[in-house]
């Protein structure tokens with residue numbers, strides 16, 4: 367796989383043009399050496415630094431700093447401008463977008479992070495949402511009981527016990543990616559639309575209570591991520607190809623390099 371951006375960060379001039387027909391999904395590890403994290407922090411705006419300072423846990427603060435810093439670096443590849451100079455605006459529910467007046471054209475993006483991984487999806491003139499979750503069994507029951515529609519509850523109850531955890535996280539990330547693409551946050555009732563979630567079934571929006579055409583307009587794709595994570599990409603329209611960027615998954619690294627994959631290490635203390 368030829369990287370979209372080479373190690374010396376020279377950018378293929380056609381990178382932005384490719385977004386006409388592609389959705390780029392950047393997979394990013396959140397554990398970074400101190401020096402790298404400090405560099406990413408230096409790219410943040412005053413309001414982002416202020417937000418970083420409000421996280422109680424250093425792990426959450428570092429995850430925010432790395433994800434936001436990498437978002438700036440990645441957008442700079444497409445915009446051909448200084449990452450620290452990029453300006454964002456926010457929807458009423460908090461969805462970031464590029465502020466106007468930066469020759470942004472139709473660049474659309476969305477970010478998700480969970481535990482040690484982040485994904486950043488970038489495309490052109492298409493609504494896009496992305497979600498990933500580290501599959502923690504403790505999350506399953508409380509959320510399933512609260513948010514499943516009646517139909518989903520009975521479909522879930524028919525699953526084999528060993529299928530339920532995978533099904534739950536497919537359900538959750540497919541729903542959240544779609545909600546994030548709409549940009550309306552969790553103000554969209556989760557029982558007012560349905561997604562596929564039986565393990566082995568392709569990702570799909572099945573039904574929405576407000577638009578009978580929506581399943582024909584929205585394409586959902588499962589993401590290839592490190593073991594233990596589930597993720598979904600939701601994009602309006604069907605005419606695009608999914609292209610991965612950033613770091614390969616541990617599985618892909620094994621395939622390409624014949625090594626033992628990423629070395630997981632304990633989270634370093636915050637360096638700022």
Ligand SMILES: CC(C)(COP(=O)(O)OP(=O)(O)OC[C@H]1O[C@@H](n2cnc3c(N)ncnc32)[C@H](O)[C@@H]1OP(=O)(O)O)[C@@H](O)C(=O)NCCC(=O)NCCS
Pocket residue numbers: 430433434458459460461462476477478479480496497498542545546547548549550551552553
């Ligand atoms: C958006 C939301 C679904 C994110 O859920 P999450 O699982 O905690 O976090 P994720 O890792 O999936 O995504 C976080 C990223 O999504 C993006 N995001 C934030 N709000 C968003 C929204 N409304 N729609 C889409 N993306 C959003 C941000 O880039 C955020 O990253 P950051 O915190 O580093 O800036 C959830 O926080 C939410 O619904 N917020 C809106 C609250 C709301 O709607 N309130 C009702 C107001 S009436």
